[in-house]
Amino acid sequence: MAQKPGIPKGTRDFSPAEVAKRQYIISVMKHHFEAFGFQPIETPSFENYDTLMGKYGEEGDRLIFKILNSGDYLAKANEEYLTSKDSNKLTSQISEKALRYDLTVPFARYVVQHQNEIEFPFRRYQIQPVWRADRPQKGRFREFYQCDADVVGSTSLWQEAELVQLYDSVFSDLGLKGVTIKINNRKVLSGIAEVIGAKDKLIDFTVALDKLDKVGEEGVKKEMLEKGIAAEAIEKVQPLFSFTGSVNEKLEQLSQLLASSDEGMKGVEELRFICEKVLELGLNQSILDLDVTLARGLNYYTGAIFEVTAPKEVAMGSIGGGGRYDDLTGIFGLKNMSGVGISFGLDRIYLVLEEMGLFPDTVTEGTKALFINFGDEEAFYSMKAIKKLRSLGHKVELYPDKAKVSKQFQHADKRGITFAVLTGQEEIDKNMFTLKNLITGTQETLPLEDLIQRLG
Known part of the structure; x- marks a missing residue:
């Protein structure tokens, strides 16, 4: 008996209705x-x-899917590494390629490789799948899509203001009311750590603060x-645990807290401008909130930090996030190329729209009329009408068999x-057609x- 086929853990099949909703x-x-x-680019599925x-x-690095070399992949392997089973050293010899882990590093490679062809500032968007050898669980898959928009080659804070507007425009168009766009700044977090005397514990401090909710x-x-942060230092950040009020009121509280930190005040001014x-300018249906506990990607972001939460x-x-990075392309030798970008969580947005019943009925609307097949002569007569209807944009088809x-x-x-x-x-x-409504049972010739x- 043939073994029942399956798919790898952490991957999914999508039905026609699901694909229609994702599209x-x-x-x-x-x-x-x-x-x-923003202009679209695409990069290879493997790098x-x-x-x-x-x-x-x-x-x-541990979660990157490596691709074995074609043919005898052990041919170039070091005998010593094979004998000692040193997988870390062996992997680079038997695997010269890997599936992309995200869209950011491939984008950095793209910018460096094509820098003489690109007009800066460069506004790019990219919607493609990525792969991670992560442990599958609800809402986390080994293959999933990322939807990114980035601007590189400009330090202007107008870019951040526009990206907030972009978030609002997309979510408003999808009918999502009450989405919260949270914003913070890496410099503010550094400033807080400085004024409480825990600058050397910045990462530990912010990682802990990020877990407040x-x-x-x-x-x-x-x-x-x-983590070794002194009780006196923690006492100094007590105001952060009850950080409430409007955006402007929060900015004023931050100004007072960070008055002695130049870096912190620079972060406050950047936040104030954005x-x-x-x-x-106003937002359509989203809410802008200053969240001083937001610390995502701290080793990566250098300025503004964004996170978007569902209603x-x-x-x-989170259904989206991003921020400002000052040296995206430095990993490939191109220094001083500042950028800022955001990402949309396609899978989570899908789940939110589904739960809230926000997908329009027309999204999954398929064939509107089926021509009944009575035989070749009748089918040919039907096909002439079907061709005309399709040319006018109608979704119609002929049942293939008599x-x-x-x-x-x-x-x-x-x-x-x-x-x-x-x-x-x-x-x-009579050169006519009988149209039957399969819901009401009525028909007319x-x-x-x-x-x-009628089909319009």
Whole structure:
């Protein structure tokens, strides 16, 4: 007995309806990306091993899918490494390529490789799958899409203001009301660590602070103490645990807290510029919030940090994020190329729209009319009408076989097709078509011109 086929853990098949919904989200993103002047690029699904390795830290490197060399992949392997089973040293000899882990490093490689062809500032968007050898769990897959928009070659804070507007435009178009766009700044976090005397503990401090909404105030303090941050230092950041008010009020509180830190105050001024411009321009349906506990990608981001959360009525975490990075291309030798970018979480956005019932009915609308097949002569008569209807944008098809009419109707019912078109000898003789509504059961006989209107 043949073994039942399956797919690798952490991957998925998508049904026609699911693909239609995903494509709907992507089409909305593309529309707004291009409206904001972003240009599409694509990079290979796999890169050279050396391009990816060492760019994500030890944990990230471990999650990269390596591709074995073609043919006898052990031919070039060092005998000593084979004997000692030194997989770290052996891997680079038997695997010269790897599946891309994200879109950021390939984008950095693209910019460096094509720098003489690119007009800077360069506004790029990219929507492609990535692969990670992560442990599969709910909402986390080994193959998934990233949807990124970045601007490189400019330090202007207007870029950050525009990216907030871009988030708002996409989510408003998708019908998502109440999305919160959180913003913070790496310089603010550095400034806080400086004024409390924990500059050497910046990473430990911010990682703990970032968990405030998960473990609460006492949990954060406990972790800070365990990381060696003094109790007096923790006491100085007490205001952060009850950091409330409007964006402007929070900015004023930060100004007072960071008055003695030049770097911290620079971060406050950057936040002030971005927030003021965004609020003055206005947002459609999103909420802008200054969140001083936001510390995502701290080793990567150098300025503004973004995180987008779903409406409160949906139990879903981040559905987007990004920030400013000052040296994206430095890993490939091109220094001083500042950039800022954001990413949309396609899978999570899909789940939010599904839970909130926000997908338009037309998204999954398939074939509208099925022409019943009574035989070759009738089928040919139908095909002439089908060709005309398709040229006008109608989704119609002919049942391919001369089967029992009841079977053809059942097929239409299972497919969710609203209309059946019957073209027997009587219709052919009169140059007419019988249109049957499969939902109401009503039917009428009419010429092609009227059929076209009915299906419109």
